[in-house]
Amino acid sequence: MRETPLARTRRVRKINRELGRAYPYAVAELDFENAFELLVATVLSAQTTDVRVNSITPELFRRFPDAQAMALADERELQDLIRSTGFYKAKASSLLGLSQALVAEHEGEVPARLDALVKLPGVGRKTAFVVLGNAFGRPGLTVDTHFGRLARRLEMTTEEDPVKVEKDVAALFEPRDWTMLSHRLIFHGRRVCHSRKPACGACPIAKWCPSFGIGETDPAEAHQLLKYELAPGREDLAEKMRAGYTRRQLRAEGYSLGA
Ligand code: SF4
Numbered sequence: 001m002r003e004t005p006l007a008r009t010r011r012v013r014k015i016n017r018e019l020g021r022a023y024p025y026a027v028a029e030l031d032f033e034n035a036f037e038l039l040v041a042t043v044l045s046a047q048t049t050d051v052r053v054n055s056i057t058p059e060l061f062r063r064f065p066d067a068q069a070m071a072l073a074d075e076r077e078l079q080d081l082i083r084s085t086g087f088y089k090a091k092a093s094s095l096l097g098l099s100q101a102l103v104a105e106h107e108g109e110v111p112a113r114l115d116a117l118v119k120l121p122g123v124g125r126k127t128a129f130v131v132l133g134n135a136f137g138r139p140g141l142t143v144d145t146h147f148g149r150l151a152r153r154l155e156m157t158t159e160e161d162p163v164k165v166e167k168d169v170a171a172l173f174e175p176r177d178w179t180m181l182s183h184r185l186i187f188h189g190r191r192v193c194h195s196r197k198p199a200c201g202a203c204p205i206a207k208w209c210p211s212f213g214i215g216e217t218d219p220a221e222a223h224q225l226l227k228y229e230l231a232p233g234r235e236d237l238a239e240k241m242r243a244g245y246t247r248r249q250l251r252a253e254g255y256s257l258g259a
Helices: 005-022 036-044 050-062 067-071 075-085 088-104 125-135 144-153 164-169 175-191 219-224 236-243 247-252
Strands: none
Touching: 005 175, 036 050, 036 088, 036 125, 036 247, 050 075, 075 088, 125 164, 125 175, 144 164, 144 175, 164 175, 236 247
8 A cells, every 4th residue: 555645754754753762873973163174074075984084184174274274275285185085186176166265255154055055166965955954053954875775765755866855855854853864864874774785674763664674684684784883892882972972082082983
């Protein structure tokens, strides 16, 4: 029997609540102190992991703490600082271009508007929503590869195109829930509902997932597939995250926050 629109809305909202219980500590996994740092880190995160970006941004922001400083950067030096994030030539050129545009058009400040953000070099809707949601508290859906895959598996959409996915998912939730839903789906995609080996048998939302069974369903086997703080043997890290330790505190205690 086909699911009615009302039943779907109820089901996916239950999923959001359950993910909130599973990941009460879900936040943007990029480290940042202000909107400029988040914008730069998000541009750098294309085609690489947040963990890798976090490993190079302290030195990058020590050298270039704001748009004014980065706008005057030597391109070679910038490339060297961000080399390990991949596509470093294109990314350095975007960072220079966007810093110069911030200085020329926005007095060096990051604008809190979608239309202005997407005009900056290297900034698409996804990056813009990350910045709006996390640096300015404006609701936004961040449709990255994890979000898109999960939205389809959870039958929030059948679309592949990120803008269409965003539209379908936006219609199912209140705007105030958009930013946290984004964090939670991305967290879940990284830890449990992987692209190739989803850990269905260890999934807290299996009960409401129409795709249950596309991955490992045996609980013990599925548990072995979990990543990050849910990976076998990292229970104390998960406990500290639930207790509210910040990523910075955990790193200072010697925990590795990678997959
Ligand atoms: S049940 Fe499986 S497919 Fe569904 S969300 Fe969980 S891991 Fe993903």
